[in-house]
Amino acid sequence: MAEPLPAEKAADIAESDFAEIVRRHQVMVYSIAQHFLADRSAAEELAQDVFLQLHANLASLKSDDHVKFWLRKVTGHRCIDYKRRRGLPQVALDDVPECAAPAEAGDPLLSRRLRQLVASLPEKPRLIVILRYQEDMAAEEISNVLAMPVATVKSHLQRSLAMLREKMTRALGEVTI
Amino acid sequence: MKMKMLWLVLLLASPGLVQAQDIKLPADVEKLSAKAKETVEVTMDGPMLRWASKFLSAEDPEEAKCAKLVANLKGIYVRSFEFDKEGAYSAADVDALRSQLHSPVWSRVVGVRSERDGNNVDVFFKMEDDKMAGIVIIAAEAKELTFVNIVGPLEVDQLADLGGEFGIPKLSPKSLSKAQKGDRR
Amino acid sequence: MSVDNDMNRTEDALKRVLRRQPAPDSFADRVLARVAERNSAESGRGHRDSWWCVFVQPLVRWATATALAVALVAGGLHYRQVQYDKAERERAQGEAAKQRLMLALRIASSKLQLAKSKVNEINADQAGNREEKE
Numbered sequence: 001m002a003e004p005l006p007a008e009k010a011a012d013i014a015e016s017d018f019a020e021i022v023r024r025h026q027v028m029v030y031s032i033a034q035h036f037l038a039d040r041s042a043a044e045e046l047a048q049d050v051f052l053q054l055h056a057n058l059a060s061l062k063s064d065d066h067v068k069f070w071l072r073k074v075t076g077h078r079c080i081d082y083k084r085r086r087g088l089p090q091v092a093l094d095d096v097p098e099c100a101a102p103a104e105a106g107d108p109l110l111s112r113r114l115r116q117l118v119a120s121l122p123e124k125p126r127l128i129v130i131l132r133y134q135e136d137m138a139a140e141e142i143s144n145v146l147a148m149p150v151a152t153v154k155s156h157l158q159r160s161l162a163m164l165r166e167k168m169t170r171a172l173g174e175v176t177i
Numbered sequence: 178m179k180m181k182m183l184w185l186v187l188l189l190a191s192p193g194l195v196q197a198q199d200i201k202l203p204a205d206v207e208k209l210s211a212k213a214k215e216t217v218e219v220t221m222d223g224p225m226l227r228w229a230s231k232f233l234s235a236e237d238p239e240e241a242k243c244a245k246l247v248a249n250l251k252g253i254y255v256r257s258f259e260f261d262k263e264g265a266y267s268a269a270d271v272d273a274l275r276s277q278l279h280s281p282v283w284s285r286v287v288g289v290r291s292e293r294d295g296n297n298v299d300v301f302f303k304m305e306d307d308k309m310a311g312i313v314i315i316a317a318e319a320k321e322l323t324f325v326n327i328v329g330p331l332e333v334d335q336l337a338d339l340g341g342e343f344g345i346p347k348l349s350p351k352s353l354s355k356a357q358k359g360d361r362r
Numbered sequence: 363m364s365v366d367n368d369m370n371r372t373e374d375a376l377k378r379v380l381r382r383q384p385a386p387d388s389f390a391d392r393v394l395a396r397v398a399e400r401n402s403a404e405s406g407r408g409h410r411d412s413w414w415c416v417f418v419q420p421l422v423r424w425a426t427a428t429a430l431a432v433a434l435v436a437g438g439l440h441y442r443q444v445q446y447d448k449a450e451r452e453r454a455q456g457e458a459a460k461q462r463l464m465l466a467l468r469i470a471s472s473k474l475q476l477a478k479s480k481v482n483e484i485n486a487d488q489a490g491n492r493e494e495k496e
Binding site for chain 2: 469
Binding site for chain 3: 018019022023026027028030031034035040044047048051052055056077110111114115118129130132133134136146147148149151152155161164165168169
């Protein structure tokens with residue numbers, strides 16, 4: 001449900017409102033960046049930049065849904081730009097850091113392998129997979145955020161899933177995930 | 178056949194882009210968008226292709242090959258119509274388009290008519306100085322109509338790579354050039 | 363069916379490994395600190411009493427120069443933001459155009475493949491007919 005933000009201009013928005021927005025969405029923004037870049041310090045730097053940019057653009061955002069949409073869009077674009085500008089190499093499969101979250105259910109070896117494979121996807125498919133499975137977004141929502149045709153989003157998702165499944169099976173034999 | 182969006186490739190040649198006579202979409206075919214459940218239109222001339230290809234990533238293998246393919250092209254034109262039921266377009270509509278390709282510069286290298294599933298496919302090459310200068314694909318299926326025109330100097334190898342780049346088996350240019358098939362049951 | 367089950371398991375695994383991660387400690391505080399720092403750089407307000415600035419000319423000149431410098435910085439920051447926003451818009455448009463380009467190429471590719479499969483069917487049928495005659 002949309003939660004209307006205060007109608008004041010940017011200069012009038014209380015710092016406490018912005019602080020609340022940061023606290024509400026910091027996990028989402030940081031997680032997208034961390035899963036994409038596979039680098040915690042780079043992810044934090046990028047996430048901070050996103051919120052700084054948000055602060056400058058807050059007056060144009062009308063609801064919490066709009067804020068969330070904007071954050072996802074800008075975070076995604078910044079992730080891709082960050083990687084391209086810094087010429088970060090494709091993440092080597094052994095280099096993906098372990099996440100700080102508690103241990104997941106299921107085989108930790110498989111989970112680690114899957115994280116590595118996701119981090120090795122090309123940029124756009126990687127971002128699409130993250131938005132789909134971290135944010136539980138539908139293909140249509142992802143297409144709106146990334147300004148990409150729905151068919152393209154679905155195509156990337158299908159191919160990425162097929163590749164991930166195939167590589168997981170090949171690497172570890174017939175393993176039930 | 179999947180009920181997916183039907184890729185309709187439309188041959189539209191902007192003036193100046195095609196040295197032979199211009200290929201225009203017949204008016205009756207244009208009107209099909211009103212009846213179609215879904216329509217996809219892509220019209221990209223040379224400058225638009227140059228601009229769009231700037232955003233292709235050299236680090237992405239798929240995009241890198243697309244950039245190489247697109248580098249010398251003069252236009253890509255696609256129209257796709259998907260319909261709810263069969264019979265939404267007539268054979269005359271498609272014939273009106275095919276008839277524009279009956280010229281010395283165009284060679285039909287594939288022509289398949291299938292009564293079994295109603296899928297008809299034509300592939301035309303435009304040759305200039307023994308090099309491919311364009312391709313037209315017309316796929317007339319039961320509930321889909323597809324027109325594709327790619328204009329510009331195009332190596333047959335690049336065309337083969339195009340087929341293989343998107344996760345489907347590579348299309349052998351030899352098999353296309355030899356496969357001049359007529360009607361079949 | 364087995365493939366579908368595998369896909370479902372893969373998706374479940376992806377949901378597990380791509381769960382949201384907690385932000386670093388004091389992340390929000392660091393963001394707010396950077397915002398405050400930027401605001402103070404843009405505000406350009408000094409902390410001197412006005413009567414002091416008025417009566418002490420070197421200080422007046424210094425304060426004026428500072429205010430001008432701050433205004434220039436603020437203007438520069440604003441300009442950069444405007445330029446960044448413009449670049450972002452252009453980038454989004456370019457990305458959309460790129461996606462349409464790749465979509466068109468995929469369409470061409472799929473229809474070429476359709477043509478090839480039809481040709482292969484014909485060849486297979488004709489080979490079968492020849493064998494029957496023999």
